[in-house]
Amino acid sequence: MNLALEVGQVGTAEAVQFFILAPIAVIAALGILFVKKAVHAALMLVSIMIILAIFYIANGAAFLGVVQIIVYTGAVMMLFLFILMLVGVDSSDSLKENLKGIRPVAITLAIGISLLLISLLSRAQISEQAPDLAVLNSEGNVEGIARLLFTEYVWAFEVVSALLITAAVGAMVLAHSEKSREISRTQRYKSVARFRGDSLATAAGLPGSGVYARHNALDVPALLPDGSASELSVSKTLQARGDVIDQSKFALDQLPGVNEADESSAVEREEER
Amino acid sequence: MDISYYLYLSAALFVIGAVGVVIRRNAIVIFMCIELMLNASNLAFVTFARIHGNLEGQMVAFFTMVVAACEVVVGLAIIVMIYRSRRSASVDDASLLRR
16 A cells, blocks of 8 residues: 555655654654653643644745744743643642543554544545645745635634634633632731631641751651651642652651650550540 | 655644543643644645645634634633632542532
8 A cells, every 4th residue: 555645745855854853743742642740741742833833834834834833832832831830730640540441442542543544545536746835835925825814714814803802701701710809818817717726736837847867958847746757847839749758767656755655555544444 | 755744744643642632631731632633633734735736724724723722721721710629630530420
């Protein structure tokens, strides 16, 4: 089966460019499937979009290539990164499947769609040979697009502008929060809440991180008087990132005085019962 | 190299994007995979514009970009809203109707 449609050959330079950049794009796309952190996936998507912009320009779509870089890698991916920062660094998900049987479905889907597309493309019959790029852009790429956009497609253009405004208003409505109407949490409010809360343990504030003889870093939990490590003493952001040194390493289970006293008093209490 | 190789690249990227939508669970990454699929179809449109020697395909790709931008704006707003109420961007956590 000859896979090529034989609609026309490209020059050597373009072929070299394709065979260098296309594998990079495919590898980056596969990377999106398998990397753990969403930020890495975003960077891979950026590289794919830049490569696609180069391909657009090579295909005679200079305007679209520039728009691709400005709109997609510039605006859309920045929006993605903003939302990633907003949603938080702990949004990296494990690749362990917890929905049963999703992997066979994905493999079937991949094989099915690719077979469909390959058979479609390999059997397509495009009678004409692709003309030279000069024919495509005979009046200039931007001029040609502008002529089409404001004559034949002017109605679609207007509808799309309405769509853009609707999307902008919709996003504002969705993302709007009524936080300003809540009672503002003043220091007085917080101070009262600390003492009226369930326990007085944090009445004097949360414990500081592990500043003691062996460590004085933010990622080490503090030890409580009974020798156990305090989770409260480490920033939640660090915990979410997984940057905390294992707490069990520092817990003093066999602290002689305290634990023995605990056990003996527990035994006494058992006896009393 | 034949021009149609661009179409095969486009097909490959589209399939990878579709698989990503199925297997990833972070809503933002799923969104990125949808963007990948849209971009792949844009490449096919641009290539077909070249094959046929007119600018119609590029027009369609242009409109696809505009619609994709709208879709990203609204979709990310929805993700932010879900995250605010559920403190998670994983699509598996939003299963309120099942319980």
